[in-house]
Amino acid sequence: MRKLLPVLLFAAAPALAQTVPPPAPEAHARAVAAGYKALTLCSAHLGGGRTPAQVDAVELRGIYPEYQAQVDALTAVVDRDAQTVSVAFDPSLPPRIAAWRPNLGCAQLPIGAGAAAVATLPRFDAAAPDLDARPWPLGERDATAPLRGDDRALSAALDGALDATAFGEGHVTTAVVVVQGGRIVAERYRDGFGPHVPQRTWSVAKSLAGALVGVAAAQGTLDPARPAPVPEWQRPGDPRAAITVDQLLRMASGLHSDTAGNRTDALYFGGATVAEAAPGWPLAAPPGVRFRYANNDSVLAVHALRAATGDDARALSRPYTDLFWPTGMTRTFAETDWQGGYVLSSQVWSTARDLARFGLLLKDDGVADGRRLLPEGWVRQATTPSGPQPEGEFDYGATLWLLQRSPGVPADTFAAFGNRGQYILVVPSRDLVLVRRGEDPTGQRFDIAAFAAAVLAAVD
Numbered sequence: 520m521r522k523l524l525p526v527l528l529f530a531a532a533p534a535l536a537q538t539v540p541p542p543a544p545e546a547h548a549r550a551v552a553a554g555y556k557a558l559t560l561c562s563a564h565l566g567g568g569r570t571p572a573q574v575d576a577v578e579l580r581g582i583y584p585e586y587q588a589q590v591d592a593l594t595a596v597v598d599r600d601a602q603t604v605s606v607a608f609d610p611s612l613p614p615r616i617a618a619w620r621p622n623l624g625c626a627q628l629p630i631g632a633g634a635a636a637v638a639t640l641p642r643f644d645a646a647a648p649d650l651d652a653r654p655w656p657l658g659e660r661d662a663t664a665p666l667r668g669d670d671r672a673l674s675a676a677l678d679g680a681l682d683a684t685a686f687g688e689g690h691v692t693t694a695v696v697v698v699q700g701g702r703i704v705a706e707r708y709r710d711g712f713g714p715h716v717p718q719r720t721w722s723v724a725k726s727l728a729g730a731l732v733g734v735a736a737a738q739g740t741l742d743p744a745r746p747a748p749v750p751e752w753q754r755p756g757d758p759r760a761a762i763t764v765d766q767l768l769r770m771a772s773g774l775h776s777d778t779a780g781n782r783t784d785a786l787y788f789g790g791a792t793v794a795e796a797a798p799g800w801p802l803a804a805p806p807g808v809r810f811r812y813a814n815n816d817s818v819l820a821v822h823a824l825r826a827a828t829g830d831d832a833r834a835l836s837r838p839y840t841d842l843f844w845p846t847g848m849t850r851t852f853a854e855t856d857w858q859g860g861y862v863l864s865s866q867v868w869s870t871a872r873d874l875a876r877f878g879l880l881l882k883d884d885g886v887a888d889g890r891r892l893l894p895e896g897w898v899r900q901a902t903t904p905s906g907p908q909p910e911g912e913f914d915y916g917a918t919l920w921l922l923q924r925s926p927g928v929p930a931d932t933f934a935a936f937g938n939r940g941q942y943i944l945v946v947p948s949r950d951l952v953l954v955r956r957g958e959d960p961t962g963q964r965f966d967i968a969a970f971a972a973a974v975l976a977a978v979d
Contacts, residue, residue, distance in 0.1 A: 546609060547789075550630045552589035553608035553615035554788040555582065559719075560595050561604040561617035561625035562868055566852060567717045571597060577691065577711065578719075581939075581960025603637060615790070622647070622839060624854035624868060629790035632857075641859035643835040647849040655702060656876045657847040657888045664702035672977035673697070676970065677707050680955065686970045689963040690940055693718060694871035694956035699978055701879065701950070706871070715850055717868040718956055721937035724853070725817040727842070727877065728863040729768050729901060729918030732820055733885065733893040734841045740827050743768065743917075747823040751798035762806045767820040768917035769810075771906050775803035776813045783814040786862060793822050793860030810907035810915065817864035817918070831859055838863070846880050846887040848873040865938075871954050874935075878943045878952035881919075881933075902933045912968070927972025940965045951978060 556579065563574045579590055595606045596614075604625075605614040613633040617625045622643045628636050655662035666673060679685030680692045693712045697705040706714070720727070735741040741748075743764040752759040762772050786796040797818040803809075825834045838853045838861065851873045854866035869877075880886070885893025901917040908914050913934075914921040922932040922944070935943040940957025944967070953974055959965055 547630075548585065549589055549593075549608045550612075550615060551784050551789045552586040553593050553606040554617070554627050554630075554790060555586055556590045556593055556595055557604045557606040557615045557617040558625055558627050558788060560597070561619055562719065562854065564597065565599075565602055565604070565619040566624050566868055569711060569716065571595070573711045577693070577958050581691070581958070581963070583961060601634070601637070603634070605634070620644075622852055623835065624852040624866070626855055626857050627788070627790045628857055629792075632790070636857070640857055641831065641835060641855060643832075643839070645836065645839070647839070648844055650844075650847055650849055653847075655847075656879050662703050662872075664700065664704055666697075666704040666978070667699060668978040670977075673705055673974060676973035676977060677705060679973070680965075680970055681707050681709065685973075686966040687964055690957055690959040690965040691963075692940070692955065692957050692965070694954070696871045696875045696952075696954040697974060697978070698875050698879065698952040698954075699950060703872075703875070704978075708871075712956075714872050715870055717850055717852070717870050717873075718941075718958070719865070719939075720867045720869050720874070721865050721939055721941050722814075723869075723874065723935040723937035723941045723943060724863050724865050724867040726918045726935035726943070727838075727853075727867055728817050728821050730877070730880070730885075730893060731838055731842050731863070732764060732768065732824060733897045733901070735824055735827070735837070736897070737892065737894045738841075741824055747819060748826045749798055749819055749823050750826050751794070758802055764820055764823060765917060766806050766906075767816045767823070768901075769906060770812050770816050770909075770915060771807050771810055772813070772816045772819070773802050773804040773806040773809055774800045774811075774813065774815060776800065776811060776815060783818070783864070786814075786818070786856070787865060790857065792856040792858045793818055793862065794858070797822060807906050810909050812909065814864040818862065821861050821863040825860065834861075835859060842892065843873075845890060845892055847876050871956050874941075874943050874954045874956075875952055877935075878945050878954065882945045882947055882950070882952055922968060922971070925968035925972070927975060928968055929975075932971070934967070936967075942967045944971050946971075946975065949975060949978065951975070 563569045563578050593606050602619040605616045607614040616628045618637045619625050626640050650658040654660045693709040695707045747764045785791040797815045828834045843851050851869040904914045920934045922928050923930040929948045931948050932946045940959035942955045944953040
């Protein structure tokens with residue numbers, strides 16, 4: 520089999536991820552906007568079961584402002600037989616096409632590629648295990664339990680989140696799940712969403728990427744303390760060859776990026792591949808001395824894991840066989856570029872319940888259903904600041920944010936954050952996991968720390 524190319528990607532905090540890049544040439548901007556619409560509709564409709572009208576009203580509202588008007592003006596065509604969505608943007612070029620595949624979700628074809636190229640996309644067609652009859656959290660049986668605490672206070676906090684009357688202005692909460700003592704004690708969903716409806720995780724995918732690296736470390740496939748085996752950096756004399764996997768996970772690679780947050784539109788929506796878009800950035804600082812939130816750091820970590828794995832089939836199966844399915848996340852799908860590189864800084868679609876399962880894996884020190892997936896102590900290491908730290912109210916570990924300075928929140932609280940309001944909070948000292956999903960418009964910030972404090976005040 521063909522050798523795998525290592526790719527590492529790491530996403531930025533939600534606010535940073537919405538940083539507006541310099542204007543692109545008009546024709547290319549139309550192509551990227553068409554890709555945004557094709558991919559989002561493909562994933563949410565063909566993968567998530569939401570209607571095109573629902574997607575247009577929620578997932579395609581409040582997006583990056585430089586694309587909103589063009590996305591509104593462009594027409595999408597859904598071909599359910601071919602499992603594709605196409606969006607025409609230029610009479611001289613084929614439409615942008617995103618194609619659905621089992622497990623791997625939707626992949627975009629590169630700009631200029633026609634529908635015949637869909638047949639060349641990598642596939643992983645193994646059936647997900649049917650775990651619903653198993654007890655929660657592996658399955659769905661006995662998932663809920665009575666709250667230990669003040670039902671009215673918790674209900675008020677959830678009402679404030681869903682009605683956009685508290686915790687910030689203009690946000691759009693789609694789901695909230697509260698897990699206490701290992702079982703769901705409260706959950707709410709916006710109309711059109713539900714326990715089994717996946718949404719894009721955005722940068723929460725970075726925390727999933729970190730866990731996937733942890734599983735590989737437990738298996739002896741990849742040592743995070745060693746230089747990342749990114750194939751493009753192995754030429755003698757390349758200073759980037761010294762960057763470790765751990766530095767990529769901690770956003771401390773020292774690599775240059777155009778903006779804070781490192782908007783990677785060419786990779787996310789432009790049809791570029793991981794191998795094309797991520798490895799070519801030069802150093803701007805010595806590895807390990809500067810924190811800069813960057814999608815490419817996460818992407819490169821997973822790119823390196825692909826190279827270390829050694830073959831494409833095994834690399835494609837890893838997120839599912841090694842992480843998602845053993846934790847019961849059978850309704851989660853991770854998307855690749857058109858050449859099979861996982862875009863694990865952003866392009867994962869998951870349900871609120873599946874993200875709660877992931878939170879439980881982290882709360883339980885990497886053990887799921889009695890099976891150790893992450894190395895002992897991995898979660899402690901990933902939630903311990905090391906080296907340079909971001910400015911602002913939260914510190915950063917290795918793909919996880921730390922809320923030790925947030926009023927009303929225990930100091931051991933850590934979290935996965937994603938653009939448009941995706942949050943998984945883990946509070947080990949309170950035996951609690953909190954998931955909030957959103958489709959918050961660009962520039963509208965949900966106050967997750969205040970919401971967490973309100974929930975915790977209602978829970979014994």
